[in-house]
Amino acid sequence: MEFWKVALLSFATSTAAYGTPALVSSPGQSAAIPGWDLQSIARVHSDLNALSKAGYDSSKWYHVGSKGTLMGGLVGTGVYNADDLFYSTNLEKKVDSSDFAIPWLYRQHFRLQPGHGKHFLLQTNGITSKADVWLNGHQVANKSVQAGAYGGRTYDVTKLVNGQNALAVKVYPTDYNLDFALGFVDWNPYPPDNGTGVWRDVEIRQSGPVALGPTRVVTDFKEPGVSSVQATIKNELWNLEDRTVSGILNAVLKDDQGKTVATASQKYTSGPSSKKTISLPATIQNPKIWxxxxxGAQPLYTVQLTVHTANALSDQSAPRTFGIRSVTSQVNSHNDTIFTLNGRPFQVLGGGYSSDIFLRWDPAKFATQAQYVLDMGMNTIRLEGKLEHPELYDICDRIGLMVMPGWECCDKWEAWTYNDDVTDAPYWNENDYQTAGQSMKYEVGALQGHASLLAYLVGSDYWPNQRAAKMYVDTLREGDWDVPIIASAAKRGYPEGILPPSGFKMDGPYDWVPPNYWYNEQLGAAFGFGSELGAGVGTPEKGSLQKFLSAADMDDLWQSPNKQLYHMSRGDSSFNNRTIYNQALDARYGDPTSLDDYLLKAQMMDYEATRAEYEGYAANWNAERPATGAIYWMLNNAWPSLHWNQFDYYLHPAGSYFGTKVGSRIEHVAYDYQNGTVYLINRSLDNSGARSVEVELVGLDGKSIAKKHISTTTVPNTSKEIGSVPGIDKIKNVGFLRLVLKDTKGSTLSRNVYWLTPNIDKLNWDDSTWYYTPVTSFVDYTALQHMAPATVKATAKRSGAGYSITLENQSNIPAVFIRLNLVDVKGGDITPVMWEDNYVTLFPKETMTVALDFDDKQRGAAVEISGVNVKSGKIGLGR
Structure with missing residues (x-):
């Protein structure tokens, strides 16, 4: 489709008209180009000399936002509709990727106020993957210099600026095998433009003779208990003049209440056109620990720098936040990495984050995603080459979510001689090392000091070669990187003499495995640090499926179990179908009889899978070979997908979400499928004392098979085996195991229900692949299909700012896997939504109340109720 033939309803006027105020007008001011005019060179000439002059008229180009890829911009301006593109196979049918095989042009004009002693800097923060940059008829940089999706650079454009200015950026087509871009490997189809475009802000800064670089803060803090902390504030001063300049650099540190806690200043002398790093020491008394x-809490400090020359302000930094905390790591005797945070051993439980397929950044959506992570009980996200925007780290700092950024796998980033998995990407040349080095320099300047940072992975599937590793490590250390540097996400190798072994394993699984998989001692099971692993689950519920699948697509889910599906991974991937998953579903739960039946069984599969993974890792935290961390593959999707998520693209939480949430509880009691034992888990820093566990096993008829009471004690940040479960061998077909953990006051800390058979799934470890372990004999849950119906009474009432939903099983049999779904007056899903618990199973005559929180501005909201043997119904919430 030639989208210049698409008729737009109207063209807006240029986003920065000549009559508007100057973009920046005083020292220390910085402003992003507020938007762009965008067009393909197929529609305009490519003479950037003329295009970058103020008199050129680009008012009839497409008008896009300040950041985003070509596709992101075209969606934003209405050329394409994302919902339409994401429906069925429309992305493939309705977009001609050849339209992006040629360069595109971004252009904008703006006012400045040049004058004596004023200097102007052009800051690029991310253009993927390479570009020519022109200002006012002069070339600022070519595509060899402005290269790499993370190759942010600062250019002194003082001699080029006028009162009226025009900036033009020519972006070149991205090739994942040739360029340092943001790829999606086999996560989803490639975007038609391969992510090409000005995806981060381009900024104009004004200063006097001396400009500041990124502010860095390092402290001597190790662990709590100290009365003061020594902070060192660093900045690289850039003398923009061809003469020696002297002056003073000042720093002001404030706490999270805005109170000044320390100041520092230092005189400096800087030679002509030179850069010089200045360090300012400061003491923070009675530090607040992050x-x-x-x-605990997330107190943040801010530091702001001002630099003066001849008693006049030359530049000032934006306030830089930092937290007082300490992160270290070590590789233990098992060659596994274990992290320590503020002197406490820290078990990493998290998920792999993905950017939007068109690299559209929505801070409000990410804030919700981050809250979901915490609601599920996890503590970390991993960014494999999806380093996003500064707001991501600001949000994580504020809410206390750890972040593990790093470079991506499987393309130009890992084109090493020893990497046989990357066959189409040429080995690095001299310019590639320069691009990668600049990318590292930019990112360390942008990220250093963020309290939420846990580590940086300089490799993913493979470690960087000796030259690249030294370059990365030297750059990070020169930038005062204060958290661990990890060689890669796998144990294939490491750059000897530069970094230690990674201590991370990447042995799968990525596709479905049974719950007992995690309680073994092979491959991805719950030991060591699993950098990316999971059972491949994440099936959206029907309300979401209807947004992106046709009726025929949905039929394929349950009627064509081996079919390649467009909304799985790419067509050449091992994960382009649900064959392994569906084989297990059919064998364990019975052949689906309808889409609704399939989805119910799928949610049970997904719930089982994620709960078992997180329980396995949490249970083995203090094992002989500790389970030190797990990153679920994946947290979210770049577009609507049928697998690899803990909540779907539309922010609807389902089985994989609530399985994770149960398995990641701070205080918890869990069942070991493999050994039939019970684990007491305590992931807190201060909860301790006596605990009791009630163990009860019942049959499908609700009659008790076995009961057991366990008295025990709990210790912070530990897990331990506390007993076995009786009666498993007495289950006739399917039984239900309920574990309830209580404190000395009788308060329930955790309630957990499993459906079990007398045996377990039998794994064929010897025939394992890199992505799953086959099952030779499946458990049989098919009796669930024939359960007698249970009667569940549901009531809702207002509770504070939210609601509480009370479920009462009035029957003498279990009410199995009760799903609660919040809908609007038209029956559409309401998201985002926070459920205290969901997909629950109630024992006979049991009552349970769960909290519900959402933005209840929508009138007529109701809760749909359904389950394995529970009649579907709905209750209104009222006001």
């Missing part, structure tokens, strides 16, 4: 959310 903790991840589940361990």
């Amino acid at each position: 903790w991840p959310k589940q361990w």
